[in-house]
Amino acid sequence: xxxxxxxxxxxxxxxxxxxxxxxREISLCGILDNExxxxxxxxxxxxxxxxxxxxxxxxxxxxxxxxLTSGTLRLSKLLPDGRRQIAGFIxxxxxxxxTMEDEHAFTAEAITASELCRFSRPKFETYLDExxxxxxxxxxxxxxxxxxxxxQLVLLGRKTATERVVxxxxxxxxxxxxxxxxxxEVHLPMSRSDIADYLGLRIETVSRELSALKAARLIQLTGxxxxxLLEKARLEALAEG
Amino acid sequence: xxxxxxxxxxxxxxxxxxxxxxxREISLCGILDNExxxxxxxxxxxxxxxxxxxxxxxxxxxxxxxxLTSGTLRLSKLLPDGRRQIAGFIxxxxxxxxTMEDEHAFTAEAITASELCRFSRPKFETYLDExxxxxxxxxxxxxxxxxxxxxQLVLLGRKTATERVVxxxxxxxxxxxxxxxxxxEVHLPMSRSDIADYLGLRIETVSRELSALKAARLIQLTGxxxxxLLEKARLEALAEG
DNA sequence: CGAGCGATTGATCGCCATCAAAGTGGGTGG
DNA sequence: CCACCCACTTTGATGGCGATCAATCGCTCG
Numbered sequence: 093x094x095x096x097x098x099x100x101x102x103x104x105x106x107x108x109x110x111x112x113x114x115x116r117e118i119s120l121c122g123i124l125d126n127e128x129x130x131x132x133x134x135x136x137x138x139x140x141x142x143x144x145x146x147x148x149x150x151x152x153x154x155x156x157x158x159x160l161t162s163g164t165l166r167l168s169k170l171l172p173d174g175r176r177q178i179a180g181f182i183x184x185x186x187x188x189x190x191t192m193e194d195e196h197a198f199t200a201e202a203i204t205a206s207e208l209c210r211f212s213r214p215k216f217e218t219y220l221d222e223x224x225x226x227x228x229x230x231x232x233x234x235x236x237x238x239x240x241x242x243x244q245l246v247l248l249g250r251k252t253a254t255e256r257v258v259x260x261x262x263x264x265x266x267x268x269x270x271x272x273x274x275x276x277e278v279h280l281p282m283s284r285s286d287i288a289d290y291l292g293l294r295i296e297t298v299s300r301e302l303s304a305l306k307a308a309r310l311i312q313l314t315g316x317x318x319x320x321l322l323e324k325a326r327l328e329a330l331a332e333g
Numbered sequence: 334x335x336x337x338x339x340x341x342x343x344x345x346x347x348x349x350x351x352x353x354x355x356x357r358e359i360s361l362c363g364i365l366d367n368e369x370x371x372x373x374x375x376x377x378x379x380x381x382x383x384x385x386x387x388x389x390x391x392x393x394x395x396x397x398x399x400x401l402t403s404g405t406l407r408l409s410k411l412l413p414d415g416r417r418q419i420a421g422f423i424x425x426x427x428x429x430x431x432t433m434e435d436e437h438a439f440t441a442e443a444i445t446a447s448e449l450c451r452f453s454r455p456k457f458e459t460y461l462d463e464x465x466x467x468x469x470x471x472x473x474x475x476x477x478x479x480x481x482x483x484x485q486l487v488l489l490g491r492k493t494a495t496e497r498v499v500x501x502x503x504x505x506x507x508x509x510x511x512x513x514x515x516x517x518e519v520h521l522p523m524s525r526s527d528i529a530d531y532l533g534l535r536i537e538t539v540s541r542e543l544s545a546l547k548a549a550r551l552i553q554l555t556g557x558x559x560x561x562l563l564e565k566a567r568l569e570a571l572a573e574g
Numbered sequence: 575c576g577a578g579c580g581a582t583t584g585a586t587c588g589c590c591a592t593c594a595a596a597g598t599g600g601g602t603g604g
Numbered sequence: 605c606c607a608c609c610c611a612c613t614t615t616g617a618t619g620g621c622g623a624t625c626a627a628t629c630g631c632t633c634g
Contacts, residue, residue, distance in 0.1 A: 169487050171574045177490040179483040193471040197480050220469075227468060228461075232433040234475050239438050241482045242420040248489035249418040249533030253622065258347050284581060292490030296621060299582050316581070316631085333412045494590065525613065535591055540614055557599085557613070575634105582629065589623090597614065604607085 109133045119159050119185040123229050125313070135219060138210040147200040147208070151301050154196045157189035163206025165283040166291065167198040178290040180241070181282065183267065189213075190234050203282050248292045251333070256291040257301040259331040261311065265321055276321040277314070345370070360400050360426040376460060377452040385435040387442040388429070388449070398430035398457050403523040404447025408439045409530065419531040421482070421537050422523065424508065430454075431475050444523050458462045489533045492574070498542040500572040502552065506562055517562045518555070 104110060110121065110129050124132055138161075141147060147158070150169055159274060165182035179198055182188055188208070211219075220227045247256055264278045280287070284295045291298065302319070305311045310327055312320040321327060345351060351362065351370050365373055379402075388399070405421035420439055423429055429441060429449070441470060452460075461468045476536055488497055507518045521528070525536040532539065543560070546552045551568055553561040562568060 126560065167483075169483075171487070171491060173574045175491040175574065177487040179486050185554060189449070190476050191480060192476040193480065198483060215363060221465070224462070224468070227465070227472070231472050231475065234472065234479060235431050235433040238479045238482060239432060240473060241486065242408075242410075242439060245420050245482065245485060245489060246412070246418040248486060249530075250412060250416045289490075295581075296583085296624080297622060300622095303582070333414045333416065536613075537592085537615085538590060541590095544614070577634085579633090580629100580631085582627100584627075585625085587624070589621095589624105590619105591621090592619070593617085595614100595616080598612085599607105600611095602607100602609085604605105 104129070104149065120226065120230060121159065121188050123225050124223075128223070132191060132219060133209070135215045136209045139208050139210045141202040141206050141208070143202055143204050145202045147202065148196050150199045151195055152196050153211050154189060154194060156210050157187070157213060158208040158210050160184050160186050160188060160216045161209060164203040165200050165206060166282065166286055166290075167200055169198050172289050176289045177292070180244075181286075181290070187230070187233055190237065195260055203286065239307075253291075253293055253297050253301055254304070255331055255333055256293060257287075257298060258305070258310075258327050260287065261319060261321060262289055262324075262327060262331055265324075276324065278319045278321060279316045280319060359472065361428050361467065361471060362400065364466050365464075369464070373460060374450070376456045377450050380449050380451045382443040382447050382449070383434060384443055384445050386443045388443065389437050391437055391440045393437050395430060395432050395435060396454050397451050398428070399449040399451050399452060401425050401427050401429060402448045402450060403475045406441050406447060407444055407523065407527055407531075408441055410439050417530045418533070419527060421478075421485075421528075423533070428471070428474055431478065444527065493562075494534055494538050494542055495545070496572055496574055497534060498528075499546070499551075499568050501528065501532055502562060503565075503568060503572055504561060506565075517565070519560045519562060521560065528549040 099197075105126055108126060108130060110133055120133065121129055130227075139158075141163070146157075147165065160182050162184050165188065167179045167182065168176055169179065170176050180199070181203070189196070191197065220230065247259055252261065261278055264280065265276065280288075284298050287296045288295045293301075302311070302313060306313050310321075310323050310330070312322060314320050346367055348463065349367060349371060351374055362370055362373065380399075382404070389397075398445075402422050403425050406429065408420045408423065410420065411417050422444070423441070430437075432438065450548055461471065488500055492500065502519055505521065506517065522529075525539050528534075529536045529539045532541075543552070543554060547554050551562075551564050551571070553563060557563050
């Protein structure tokens with residue numbers, strides 16, 4: 093459904109408040125032109141969070157929406173006894189606060205120091221009312237997120253530990269390529285604990301799987317937070333059983 | 334975000350093509366009035382599928398969207414070796430074909446004989462262009478679906494077999510109450526195999542868990558496809574660990 | 575150089591999968 | 605109407621993958 097009307101407006105004036113924003117093209121704002129974006133930006137504000145800080149808790153009133161411009165966030169939920177599941181990571185350009193409910197169902201925390209553009213819900217909705225293209229793009233983003241989340245159901249419901257870890261690395265790998273990074277050097281901003289809670293495993297298992305992949309010469313552990321993918325084809329076969 | 338503009342239009346003329354449609358109020362169409370609905374309905378067609386029939390396969394071009402009016406569907410995905418994950422069940426009133434991609438990422442099959450209202454994507458999108466309230470409602474539906482799917486991530490990633498089965502029963506229970514059925518009598522149109530593939534378990538485990546809940550006098554198995562929930566409070570405690 | 579936290583590696587356990595067999599029920603044809 | 609059939613479900617016995625418990629490593633920062 094990539095209609096012409098959803099094409100991005102490429103050029104921004106130098107001096108524009110969003111000039112130099114590295115994520116505009118892949119974010120909600122990408123469809124706005126100079127004037128529209130200036131007006132839109134003025135309805136919001138830039139906010140910063142330190143690593144570990146909480147943007148909102150599960151159960152907090154959902155009165156703002158955000159676009160992440162730098163850093164990494166995690167969306168998570170705790171069971172009463174402390175078990176944690178991470179529903180997703182938010183990378184620059186991603187939209188946060190998709191819900192139409194009154195309360196957030198998940199907690200959003202900064203994994204690394206992060207910057208976001210924040211908009212109040214009422215203002216955001218008014219803006220949407222006046223910009224149907226933006227609403228359509230928002231819909232496309234949510235629909236895409238839904239598809240990705242369903243894919244994660246397959247991972248959690250049916251894949252083995254090895255398949256989960258490899259799928260995760262490939263997923264981040266394709267993200268990096270999207271961001272213009274090297275295709276085979278994957279940066280992992282999150283801890284082993286975050287990875288484990290995203291993949292439905294324990295940190296020991298994640299660590300063991302990474303070590304096993306390294307021993308099999310399929311990856312290289314270039315640092316605690318970076319991995320080099322050595323054999324994409326074999327990894328892709330591994331990821332799907 | 335339940336604004337007044339999203340309220341349903343209640344009364345339909347007798348003789349209206351959608352008069353008697355039992356799911357209009359909880360479906361996408363709920364916001365349309367007599368005239369709008371008549372026009373909308375004319376852009377689509379009613380289609381029927383037998384139990385077991387496939388509405389579309391993973392990878393098929395996504396050229397139609399649907400509203401389920403009767404029956405039950407499953408959305409599933411197969412791994413190359415035959416492992417299956419069911420991403421969700423579709424009940425009457427639910428929208429099918431949310432994707433904005435060109436291809437369906439999941440296979441949709443009829444669990445029981447089903448009826449759907451089908452609309453071609455281009456016509457549907459044209460209709461959305463002209464009816465912003467409908468688009469907003471569609472967004473709300475998808476956002477809600479995303480939240481539900483993320484909740485399912487918690488189930489698959491972190492819950493035990495018992496917790497999964499109990500969560501599933503309670504989920505269907507709250508659905509029944511929504512549909513005006515008895516709150517504690519849950520109908521399970523799907524097979525044990527479908528339940529297992531939805532919960533990331535094997536059918537033997539599902540069966541054993543149900544037997545154990547019955548032995549604990551927490552449920553009654555009133556038939557292969559129906560369960561009575563006896564102790565909601567204790568079940569709810571069980572579902573969350 | 576030492577403290578402390580996250581990551582890795584090792585040893586063992588337990589939940590759920592797997593393998594196997596018996597039970598159940600709905601539909602069909604005699 | 606009943607007997608059979610076949611698919612689905614349930615129950616039982618055993619096994620394996622990943623969790624758990626435990627110890628060590630290694631980086632970062634004071």
